[in-house]
Amino acid sequence: MDLRPNLSAARVAAVALGGLMLATSCLAQTIKLGMVNSLTGPHASFDLPASEGVLMAVDEINKRGGVTVKGKKYTLTVDSEDAQSKPEFAVSGAQRLLRDDDIKVIFGIMTRGPGMAAATAIGKSDVLYIGAFTLLDTLLGKPGGELMIRTLNNDATVAKSFVPTSVTELGVKKVGIMLPNEDVSRSIVAVYKPLLEANGVQVPIVEYFQPDTQDFAPVLRKFQNQGLDGMLTGTNDALVEAILRQATELGGLPRKFMYRGGSGAPAIKYSKAVDGFTWQILTRDIDNTSDPKVKAWVERYKAFTKKDVSPNSYWALTFYDSVFMVAKAMEEVGSITDVKAIGAKVKSTKYEGVRTMRFDKDGHAQSDIDLGILKNGKVSSVRAAAS
Amino acid sequence: MSVDARAAPVLTMSPERVTMRERIVAGVPWAGWIVLAILLAIPALGGGRYLVYLGTLIALQAALATSLNIVMGYAGQFAMSHSAFYGIGAYASAILVTSVGLPFWGAVPIAMACAGVLAAVIGYPALRYTGGVHLALITFAFGELARLVAANWDMLTGGPMGMRVMYTPGSLFGLELGSAKGLYALAAGMLLVCLLVTEVIQRSRFGRGLVAVREDETLAAFLGVNVVGYKVAAYVISSMLAAMVGCAYAPIMNFISPDLLSAHETISLIGVLILGGIGTIAGPIIGTLLFFGIPEMLRVARLYRLVVLGVVIVLVALFMPKGIAGVLRDRVERWKRGLR
């Protein structure tokens, strides 16, 4: 057998392949995006869907041809770090991303502990940070926060539509506020109490409980026998579910609830024991929607993640639209490295994605949200426009 | 016959009797210090941003482990409050700097003094009794109480979600400490201070007294050692050093959370210490490098790392109470004496 012709054919093929790869690599370059999220740990229930949203958006952008800046085509890739729900790991994850000079945009983190730590680290560099934790609002517009954007509305914006709608739907007149003892809670009270009173509701009692409380009975007893017909509570599903359960067990407590933060899951479990429950869906209601855009997105989500939707899947819309916004901004600005211009462009754009995204000049979100309502055993939602 | 006369033949033994092996072994601590110097120099000289950050974290943890070693390794007492003092140092210095307006280097001694007083108040009644149970319980309770206070007193500490720290330490001896490398130098400096204190204690009468207390308290008392005083002193020194390292934590991490004070952190620390070898100088550093450095570079998920650490603690506690450094030291000793 004479192998020599085969060998030379192989050589030619190898060179051709190498040349082709070289050529395509010149043609299709990559834009690296960074992402730091709590993929494990207690905060994963928020961050994991949010990270899926980013990956989904990147996948869709790449499938439709990537990003074209100044005639050059780019595909997007994502470097993902796990914050493990702890500030130290959020910082070290952010540091690893910052080490790579190609990464100019970082997405991620929806909870305060890891979020503040990572944001502080990222704020020291020239990188656009797009996050979602509540206290990010306090960093925007201040020195160090010029390159930061929060994609979820803050309490003041949300409450403006949430309070009137809830009061009307639930028909409450006298409400007690019960929140975990954190400073976010203090700002919640500062926003909601006046709004409730402005809508004709008395708020005779505000109580804070130890954040890792298991037994709510002593605190709940403070709300008994006061003629209350409703309660405002928060700030995450696990807490509110425990509160609802124990409230219904103890008896003598109001049966209408307003929930600041999280999903409707706690109420659905106790829908028979509860007369009314409203909650804020900071992205979109994906369970009971008639909006075709949302329905189509849900189908794409299920196909991409190969999972069914869960009560927390709506957090996947946290950053989804903003990825498209960043891609579009890069195209319009004509640069993939000019972070200031890209950031300014994103902040000044109104984007009609699955959510209607708008920001003010400092990066505070002013998008529209959905309000969830559970009444008479039926679940529905109402769209609240951005103010 | 006086003691001196009987000791005389030993003291006048001629130098040729010192074997080659003994010479080598005498050189081991020096080699250890040189290796440490090299390790410390790596981030300072060649590091990219991430390596410097990693080095800073490891240096902090090693300093913490070294300071715990004083009370756990040399005095043999279970101080479950070590992380609490770490956190107290961090919070105290942060509050002093941000609210009272003290410069960083003014806040550090005050934070350390607070920690020292607290440790004395907690430690003295507990250490009056033999056995480590009372101290373990009290320090455990104190640690959790401190964490609860930090989590609930949010006027002072920012509550359960922690406190943001934006200041950097001022310059010391002309060194600018605000940059990443400067903060690394701060952490490394604290590690060196802890090591120095340990070294001084080890060579001193105080140190020997501590070891006697660790081995047998009653006997030590009979030999004239002030058992309670020594134990309390070791506990106070350890806690003050922990607070000192905590003061560095604040500007390095930019963020303090009450979880820093939790007993879980102390338990991890104890595990690291036991793994590396309590009662030795190199032990805490070896343990820290193994536990933090390698997985950090390999990015092993934290949960499994802790499970492995737990298994290691159990195994080491049962079979190898002296830890890696202890075993190494024993081996070296035996080799020196010509045994196999």
Place this chain on the structure above:
Amino acid sequence: MDLIQTLLDGLMVGGLYATVAIGVTLVFGIMGILNFAHGQMVMLGAYTAFFVVSAGLGFWPALLIGMVAMGALGLVLERVVFRHTLGDHMQGLTASLGVIMVVENLAAAAFTHDPRTFEPPLPGSFQIVGLTLSSQRMLVLVLVVVLVVACHLFLQKTRIGKAIRAMGQNRTGAALVGIQTTQVTAVVFVLGSAMAGAAGVLYGSLFAITPYMAAAPLMKGFILTVLGGLGSVPGAVLAGFLLGVAESLGSRYLSASFRDGYGFMLLIIALLYFRRGLFGHRGKVRV
């Protein structure tokens, strides 16, 4: 009215704490080991109940299975780990710390952090003499009392119970009169762990179950062990009810956000000034 409800709540919670404390104080009294890993049995007991109830078997089988499973786990731990540490109490403590890390993080990895709950057998509330009481809480109170009384009878009336008390008083003496110390040690561990498992099941019927829930019952267990006197079961029980009532009253009428703090303060004061506890007969040597 409100006061009675708060008191009843306090008794219930205190009873739960006491159930956990019994295991701690027995093990410490007999073996001199402060088993920090005791809390993990409570957590695992709660998860066992969750899985059993979710499998459709119901609450009562869950209680039984939980106690048996935890008892078995206690036996395994005693054989594999703690038996070897009898000579050195600090070694035992260290080993228990290692066990905590293993169990807790394996649980966190296996069960994830999502809190679990299961339907209690008696949901809702009922009215009696003008009081509205939570049905499940009252059931837990009754069960706790039953468990404690059963344990007490076991220790007083059975041969093994007497052997345990003998060992607690004087280990060497007990061996001299022919008590099989190794067997008795194993029984103590099994008993303590089963009690912790039961406490876990009861916890799970009222509150959310997470992998890190062990810390609170453990702390309370230690507090009671010391307050009641190291090694004294009646002491731990009495202290348990007292602590529960104190916490309940304190949270209801004072600040609710400092609830756990009351217990810790009590513990520190007790450790510093009342080292013998309420019924303790084991003081410690003053040097």
